Amino acid sequence: MKTDNAVTEKQARWAGLAPGMSVIDIGCGPGKTTSMLGELVQPGGRAVGVDLSEQRLAFARQHYGSSTVSFQQCDLYQPLTGLGQFDFAWCRFVLEYHLSNCFELVRNIAAALKPGGILCLIDLDHNCLSHFGHSPRMERAVAATIKSLEENDNFDPYVGRKLYSFLYDLGFQDIDVKVEAHHQIFGELKEVDEFNWTRKVEVAAKRSGYDFNEYQGGYDEFLDEFRAFFANPRRFTYTPIISCRGRKP
Template structure:
């Protein structure tokens, strides 16, 4: 049975997880590649708890502005409490799967770690964003590929079960394990110009893992197992044993974990300014 569309990682600590795992230097590097600079008006679509919105704001200040948009009232409340209060930064609630008509137009639209949660709707989301861009503005799509599957040397039967779990998430929860590789085609199909693509490591974990990485990965495993209990009836010891086995694996400094990050940007042609 397909599950009703909802944020897959919803839990009481999600704002904290998102804040903790955000690498400000990496965000700035990616934003520079996307063309974010002083004076621009930027839309941070799927802004979550607002930390990335504030980083983007620091890059467009003092004359630019950033709008952080998200569906979650809880995350927006957190964002307003922790990252608002400065000129040129605001947070608004919107449904990414519906038309967004009241925000005006932007020089850059930043969509990072969002489309992976909308496997079916992603092409339509990208199509609708075109009208929010100024002519010659840039749409920047950033997402993971081969999500959660890049581990060595994971013992059996955990190694055999993990790909099945990700396939189940894709089919039942509208997740997209391979979102990153699709981004270029979304821009190409919408006839964006000057399309560029970059590939870099998002996760590159070896040796002793940082606290932020440990918390992030163990929380993902915890939430995932809660939503997919049916998969663990044949796992030795059940879901609790799977969590314990993953923790042991992840805390072993011999472990190697990586996830590729794909960045795509494209320019809205000037000649279609009328929409």
């Protein structure tokens, strides 16, 4: 539900993906994006999705595997050169989970590119933090939850603003950056936004380790308030998405 092929196509074409290229999809998950990237490099191209989760890869192989789209289990901190060299590397919504060693991960991905290959990094900034219409205690709880995820789970809510510097420091050329709205939620709540944000609260917030001491009823009371806030058409929520592309020297 969260993955929109039209958005993927727009972002990938902006970054320079073209027919005939070989593309590696970093942190491919269940494979929907890899499949879309595989379509965009036809005729003559190939797409390889890599992920650590064998469960997600099994789903990806079953639903999206083909003669031009394949999937491999990989530790992204280990060399990826065994998969060959690629014309294009796609890394979207991955780096936010690697706060302490993000640059090392990007450097490892860059090593899988051919000289002249394109690296496209896409991630969120001020992730989950930009709302209006909520109570002061909910604002404090959301900020404290994200801080707890930073300290305990290696989560980086501000990684989007760092992407340019990663490519710059690696000596990439022809770097370009685009800033847009990823979430822009107002008025009646759409099903996909309800699903996405309910899961964020049910999974990330609950497992963050934060005690929600602003609420007498703890996490459950916070969840009830968040759901009521989010269902209210007066609420406004947005999240910037930052896309950065560059060419390997």
